[in-house]
Amino acid sequence: xxxxxxxxxxxxxxxxxxxxxxxxxxxxxxxxxxxxxxxxxxxxxxxxxxxxxxxxxxxxxxxxxxxxxxxxxxxxxxxxxxxxxxxxxxxxxxxxxxxxxxxxxxxxxxxxxxxxxxxxxxxxxxxxxxxxxxxxxxxxxxxxxxxxxxxxxxxxxxxxxxxxxxxxxxxxxxx
Amino acid sequence: xxxxxxxxxxxxxxxxxxxxxxxxxxxxxxxxxxxxxxxxxxxxxxxxxxxxxxxxxxxxxxxxxxxxxxxxxxxxxxxxxxxxxxxxxxxxxxxxxxxxxxxxxxxxxxxxxxxxxxxxxxxxxxxxxxxxxxxxxxxxxxxxxxxxxxxxxxxxxxxxxxxxxxxxxxxxxxxxxxxxxxxxxxxxxxxxxxxxxxxxxxxxxxxxxxxxxxxxxxxxxxxxxxxxxxxxxxxxxxxxxxxxxxxxxxxxxxxxxxxxxxxxxxxxxxxxxxxxxxxxxxx
Numbered sequence: 252x253x254x255x256x257x258x259x260x261x262x263x264x265x266x267x268x269x270x271x272x273x274x275x276x277x278x279x280x281x282x283x284x285x286x287x288x289x290x291x292x293x294x295x296x297x298x299x300x301x302x303x304x305x306x307x308x309x310x311x312x313x314x315x316x317x318x319x320x321x322x323x324x325x326x327x328x329x330x331x332x333x334x335x336x337x338x339x340x341x342x343x344x345x346x347x348x349x350x351x352x353x354x355x356x357x358x359x360x361x362x363x364x365x366x367x368x369x370x371x372x373x374x375x376x377x378x379x380x381x382x383x384x385x386x387x388x389x390x391x392x393x394x395x396x397x398x399x400x401x402x403x404x405x406x407x408x409x410x411x412x413x414x415x416x417x418x419x420x421x422x423x424x425x426x
Numbered sequence: 427x428x429x430x431x432x433x434x435x436x437x438x439x440x441x442x443x444x445x446x447x448x449x450x451x452x453x454x455x456x457x458x459x460x461x462x463x464x465x466x467x468x469x470x471x472x473x474x475x476x477x478x479x480x481x482x483x484x485x486x487x488x489x490x491x492x493x494x495x496x497x498x499x500x501x502x503x504x505x506x507x508x509x510x511x512x513x514x515x516x517x518x519x520x521x522x523x524x525x526x527x528x529x530x531x532x533x534x535x536x537x538x539x540x541x542x543x544x545x546x547x548x549x550x551x552x553x554x555x556x557x558x559x560x561x562x563x564x565x566x567x568x569x570x571x572x573x574x575x576x577x578x579x580x581x582x583x584x585x586x587x588x589x590x591x592x593x594x595x596x597x598x599x600x601x602x603x604x605x606x607x608x609x610x611x612x613x614x615x616x617x618x619x620x621x622x623x624x625x626x627x628x629x630x631x632x633x634x635x636x637x638x639x640x641x642x643x644x645x646x647x648x649x650x651x652x653x654x655x656x657x658x659x660x661x662x663x664x665x666x667x668x669x670x671x672x673x674x675x676x677x678x679x680x681x682x683x684x685x686x687x688x689x690x691x692x693x694x695x696x697x698x699x700x701x702x703x704x705x706x707x708x709x
Binding site: 271274275276277278281284301302305306309312313317318319320321322323324326327330331334384385 | 443453619
């Protein structure tokens, strides 16, 4: 399956999974909101153009917003993590070897420790910014800190489960 | 000139990042204005269509609960039938029909329309409900939404076949409510924590309120007919620095399992709102 087709299918699946499964979960606690959709941006290929990365992330966040009725709320954090992503990848991976043999970031292509750091930082930034935008509209400071921490923790747990469940085929590129 | 192009090319990703961020924030802060735009309406039709497919699956799992609620409501309504009461004077029968004016000269103020829920969120801070009945079927902005158990929200956006209801569990929702016992009014809001509880502010300390008291819609609301059930008092907190109680209300509606709602139109809504906004301009 080509990388383009695979990512188009993922786009739809991640949005539908977030809207119809995770957003339907009865709230466990006010601090715990399950968010997994932004993993799509983390899984995009290494070689993608920076400009298109930003545009795709914006459209991705916006299409979730159309389901939840909050235009722009998820688009803004998606664009932010898409902008940070290339800098972080440059820091975390040995450039020559990895980018030439693997297609996309995974624990196989980067190793467990750098990949965990990559996922951890980007999900923290995403939730920090998302809750900050919400918080400027309403809320108090304890709510802000608690919600960022709780939401990041539950997202990391779900990303770990997703990595365990789906053994992404990160084979060597044929070229 | 050449330098400008070089600059744009060099910082293309940073500039597009800034542009997209600003776009997102502007969309977010002017959300209520963009609701009127064509783009938003078109997207509402698309997401509404997908929501409809999805709710088709889920309906089968909720049939039992829906039946129970309808049966309960039928019992309640049947108990109100005129035939259950013996009138003191039996030589005259009263008929209340659906005409604009009935035989006693009373004119109709509220009309009720049923609508099927095709989308519902309750885990977010700003929750909306999508129903399958739009402007083609007589829905207008500002109509009230009520379930068979209690009130649900207010219509904020309509497209030809769908409309969007701002749920009571939305951070900017505000409804005028009163205590059933002594008619003291307050303002009903949601603090964003638990979807099962609402907050009723500004109830005077003169009110004799106890846990378990019913809270109903007040006469002051333009959207809602008076005396519809909202919920029951679950907790009373009073601060010594203010003259008002803040009450925690357990909602009568179960927002997790909404299947059908009634949309209520106030025939005199436009007239009332216009008069109220006019008078508020007078200093």
